[in-house]
Amino acid sequence: MQKNLNKVESKFDDKLGIHDMRLAQIKQVLKLFTLCTTFFLSLTFALNANAHDHGHNDHESPVMGLQLYSLRNQMAEDTKQALAYVKKWGINAVEGGGMLHGKSLMDFKALLEEHDIEIVSVDTSFEEMRDNPMGAAYKAHYYGAKYATIYWVPHNGDIGFTIDDANATIKVLNEGGKVLKEHGITLQYHPHGYELTEYQDGTLLDHIIQNVTEADIQMDVFWIKQGGGNPVEILRKYEGRFTSLHLKDRLPGSPNSSTGSADVETNVVLGDGDVGISEVIKEARKQGIKYYFIEDESSRVLTQIPKSIQYIKPQLQ
Numbered sequence: 001m002q003k004n005l006n007k008v009e010s011k012f013d014d015k016l017g018i019h020d021m022r023l024a025q026i027k028q029v030l031k032l033f034t035l036c037t038t039f040f041l042s043l044t045f046a047l048n049a050n051a052h053d054h055g056h057n058d059h060e061s062p063v064m065g066l067q068l069y070s071l072r073n074q075m076a077e078d079t080k081q082a083l084a085y086v087k088k089w090g091i092n093a094v095e096g097g098g099m100l101h102g103k104s105l106m107d108f109k110a111l112l113e114e115h116d117i118e119i120v121s122v123d124t125s126f127e128e129m130r131d132n133p134m135g136a137a138y139k140a141h142y143y144g145a146k147y148a149t150i151y152w153v154p155h156n157g158d159i160g161f162t163i164d165d166a167n168a169t170i171k172v173l174n175e176g177g178k179v180l181k182e183h184g185i186t187l188q189y190h191p192h193g194y195e196l197t198e199y200q201d202g203t204l205l206d207h208i209i210q211n212v213t214e215a216d217i218q219m220d221v222f223w224i225k226q227g228g229g230n231p232v233e234i235l236r237k238y239e240g241r242f243t244s245l246h247l248k249d250r251l252p253g254s255p256n257s258s259t260g261s262a263d264v265e266t267n268v269v270l271g272d273g274d275v276g277i278s279e280v281i282k283e284a285r286k287q288g289i290k291y292y293f294i295e296d297e298s299s300r301v302l303t304q305i306p307k308s309i310q311y312i313k314p315q316l317q
Contacts, residue, residue: 060288060290061290062285062289062290062291062292062316063093063120063290063291063292064091064093064292064294064309064312064313064316065091065092065093065094065095065120065291065292065293065294066086066089066091066093066094066095066293066294066295066305067094067095067096067246067293067294067295068086068094068095068096068099069095069096069099069295069297070294070295070296070297070301070305071085071086071301072099074301074302075099075101076101076102079101079102079103079108079111080111080114083111083112083114083115083117084115085302086115086117087115087116087117089305089306089309090309091117091294091309092116092117092118093117093118093120093291093293094112094117094118094119094120094293095119095120095121095122095123095149095293096119096122096123097119097122097123097139097143097145098122098123098124098125099123105142109142109143112143118144119143119144119145120145120146120147120291121145121146121147121148121149121188121218121244121291121293122136122139122140122143122145122147122148122149123148123149123151124136124139124148124149124150124187125150125151125152126150126152126153126154126169126172127154129148129150129172129173129176129177129187130172130176133175133176133179133180134179134183136148136176136180136185136187137179137180137183137185140180140185141183141184141185145185146185146186147185147186147187147188147243147244148180148185148186148187148188149187149188149189149190149218150172150173150187150188150189150190151190151192152192152260153165153168153169153192155194157259160194160197160258160259161194161195161197161204161258161260162197162204163199163204163207165204166195166199166204166207166208169189169208170207170208170211170212173187173189173208173212173214173215174212174213174214174215175214176214176215177212177214177215178214181214186215186216186243187214187215187216188215188216188217188218188243188244189208189212189215189216189217189218190217190218190219190220190246191205191208191217191219191220191223191224191227192220192223192227192260193223193224193226193227193228193229193257193258193259193260194227194258194259194260195208195227196224196227196228196229196258197258203229205229205234209238209241216241216242216243217238217241217242217243218242218243218244218245218246219231219234219235219242219244219245219246220245220246220248220295221245221246221247221248221275221277221280222246222248222249222250222262222267222275222295223246223260225250225256225274225275226250226254226256226257226262227256227257227258227260228256228258231275231276231280232276232279232280232283235280235283235284235287236283239287240287242284242287242289243289243290243291244289244290244291244292244293245280245284245289245291245292245293246293246294246295247270247277247280247281247292247293247294247295247308247312248267248270248275248294248295248296248297249267249268249269249270249271249272249273249274249275249277249308250262250266250267250268250273250274250275251265251266251267251268251273251274252273252274253274254266254274264297264298264299265298265299266298267295267296267297267298267304268298268304269304269307269308269311270294270307270308270311270312271308271311271312277311277312278315281312281315281316282315285315285316292312292316294308294309294312296308
């Protein structure tokens with residue numbers, strides 16, 4: 001009987017051995033599958049990260065948009081009618097969200113959705129990014145925006161924008177930009193012309209761009225021209241650093257200034273001024289810049305914007 005038991009145990013052990021061998025083979029296959037999956041996921045994440053860092057140079061189809069500040073007066077009177085103009089012009093991508101014109105956040109967003117308008121870049125400020133960058137992140141996500149943009153750095157107008165102001169700007173852009181980046185939002189800085197003050201072998205704008213690592217730059221071609229710069233030359237000098245443009249033209253013969261201010265009535269139909277809009281668009285498209293936001297602060301905005309659209313639309317196709 002013991003002999004028979006030994007035979008049974010031997011057969012059972014043989015089956016267990018085969019079973020263990022199959023388990024070992026399965027484990028090896030699963031291990032190999034896991035290693036391959038990990039490798040391909042790591043590769044995918046690396047490629048996506050690279051695309052995010054250089055996403056504005058991947059030659060996506062250009063998008064024409066509008067800075068809603070252009071219609072600040074019309075929106076203050078009748079927000080719904082002002083947004084109806086935007087829809088009539090065939091524009092779906094806008095910058096804004098900072099001025100609610102007496103509406104609640106929910107009502108303002110509902111009006112945007114009613115007119116099929118998407119906020120691509122939400123308005124933020126130097127102070128908000130310095131003191132409460134998470135507030136800007138929440139605001140951007142509420143609107144579904146990809147970007148948040150700073151348009152002005154407070155400084156002493158009597159002495160102008162200084163190296164101390166520039167360094168404070170760099171600090172806020174890097175620290176605030178890092179916070180936004182962690183939450184999927186890209187911070188943009190919008191130079192206003194006063195940064196073109198001479199500094200060392202270049203300008204304070206050079207100093208800012210060369211030292212900012214956590215934010216991108218939005219070029220307002222009017223303010224670059226107004227500050228004495230050449231928009232196309234600066235685009236070429238810092239290829240890959242600009243995520244979007246503000247397209248705004250200037251009345252020929254207008255004087256330059258380093259204060260970041262100008263007569264709004266010098267805003268003219270795109271192509272009629274001295275900024276060189278066509279050359280700017282050509283270079284920007286060559287670099288793969290995606291967003292082209294029209295801005296017109298003049299009192300003639302309702303008649304000028306349709307003409308500006310007519311001028312640039314063929315150049316973006």
